[in-house]
Amino acid sequence: MSTLNDVVINKLSGGLGRRSPEQDMISGLLFNSFEGVEFDKVERLASLEDAEAFGITKTIDNYTGQSVYYQIQQFFRINPSGDLYVMATTGDSYESIVEKAMDMQEKANGNIRQLAIIYSGPTTFEQTEAAIEKAKTQTEKAYAEYMPFEIILEGKGFDATSEAKSVYLDSFDAENVSVVVAMDLEKAEKYPNSAAVGLALGALSKAKVSENIAWIEKFNLTGEGFSKPGFVGGQEIKSLGTLRTINDKRYIFTQTHTGLAGIYFNDSHTCTAGTEDFAYIENNRTINKATRLLRAALLPKLASPVLVDIDGKLPQSVSKSFEGLCRSALEGMVANQEVSAFDVYVDPKQNILATSELKVKAEITPVGTARKIKVDLGFKNPFGIEQA
Template identity: 25%
Template sequence: MQLPRVKIQFLTGQLGTVGDSPDGLFALVCGAAAVGSTFALNTAYEVTSMDSVQALGVTEENNEVLWKHLSEFYDEAGAGVKLVVMGVSPTTTMTALLDYTKTSAGSVRWLVEKENGALRGVGVANVNTLSSETSQEGIDKDVLTAAVKAQQLGEWATTELYAPMVTLLEGRNYTEATELHDLTKETWDRVGIVVSDTKAGTNGACMGTLLGRAASVSVQRNIGRVKDGSLKPLEMYVGEKKTEEASESVRKLYEKGYIVARKYVGRSGYYWADDNLACDPTGDYAKLALRRVIDKAYRTAYDTLLDMLLDELEVNEDGTLDTGVVKSWQQTVETAINRKMTANGELSSGSDGEGCVCKIDETQNVLATSMVKVTLKVRPYGYARYVDVNLGFQVTTNG
């Protein structure tokens, strides 16, 4: 016999594709140095600006890389946006940090539990810095083994804490290789790997810039949306090359499923090319925006249905739910999703004005099974990734 619970499973194959808000609460886990009694490793701190970073005693002099990520985060997100920061030893590996079976202070699982499931995502940077391994597929091996652990961590957080999340990894030690590891062949739809930085040849990536943009936009928004304007950095690099001089590398990285910055002809500044996650690009949750949308729907549905757990239910003679109960449950769930998401422009409402539909099978025998099966579908936005235009002269001929 199982404990009473609400269980939500993600549907797949539904799309047919060949500011300071809890929705934007991210954590930065970064290799760093302790600072006296004000900034200890393996300890979580909440910051809201560079002033609060300085209050921890963290400076560019004593923590150059951490300072870089944090200053770039606030350049992008603006002061006032909350960020959870945890410094760890730079020599630890991403794989060890993200192993969800590890619960000691300093592990990412410990951080997720300490924040009581409030984190929507975690970025990991500046670790495994003493690695002498040569990148075999254009990326540090530790990043790829860590991606497996990060996916498991995200699935654990979803099923055990009802707190779905994504993990963004620094694509460390990127090298131009003939056979770059193809993330589109993987199944890590809760993991993104970024290969771009604001300095040349750092062996790291600009995790602060990535997290800053993600934290400052609503869940349905693609981090590469051109209308939102360029990223704040004045220069961005792919390995040793400036982004504008590495167009072929940018193309290859994008095609292989990495998050990478790009330039647009006629526009100043840099933009994220897209919000790829490390999985089949035709999957329902292959993009960060889609992942964040479905995760918010999950959290909202869980919170709503939890109020109904162990409630008395009117049933018919055959044990099926009374029609009034079915209608009430459906309306309650739809109202919660529409109020928290559709009304905020996070779901596509279409001509009917509704961004979701909740269905409960009225023929299920709840009296016999004590189980109510619910199907909830939300309507995401489409994204203009490809725009084809037929252009020619408009002329009128006589005769």
């Protein structure tokens, strides 16, 4: 059939880049309740405007001693595409609020990947230490229930000049807990005992699971609400020596770099020894994602029949089938540069008839982080030493 001459325009879709939020960016903010907001109810926010519609307005911070609006504002400033669950709860101490972390995760159907916790009441550094212990318990429960997440705490009561109020965090052996002591000095009067955990949470939600939030090229933190780096309580950064000491103690803070504009995080420390596998948040987020993916791939096979050969061993077709399920689950992480490589092995010699247990060994090679870049620099004489 012939057609008339014409200009044909096909309507395409996808050019705006709109997408469903990646699961890795789903974050949470837990805080003590105040009048006007229903407590122990999880609300999912996609913008600062959503927070205001929920009842979390700028004036809330003015009369409650809270920093909740500020934290949410910073979260969405760093990651406008962020996905944030919030929950107000009751409690008369920092530790009692932290103890509600797992309750919030369950109410969010296990979707939260990183959770910041704030508390508006008077809090000492000793109570912050107790909060770290509580947070450790909460993250361990979360992993046991197959809904792992990271907890980001405010370093309330922190004092950079005091050994008693700036202890080494590696002694807590809390690999899924981090403490932020960064604060904008210009906000210190309004939020005297608060840390910029919303800033850290926004950076984490923006980062791939393999990325360090201290990556200079990607995470310049400068902007409305954060323009002059300091510590909790309005303490100024006195020297590089102080920063090195606080970094060695494994706190997360902000800093500037000579010759480069902007404000940046120092690192992504967790409250465990720097020699441990999970000493940094990106290590945890990577293993947490792999954990969720592998479980989702294998769960449909739970209680399924497994054929064995005449010797009771797994036929190659069976072992390779399970290996294939795991490989398919992890291949996306390699493609997205979240892991460098992985290996999966199902031993065909295992005695599943006796144990009713199928063992899978999975290993992932993480993406490295250039925490230090060393350059050997010197002069060179093109004529050589003998001719000089």
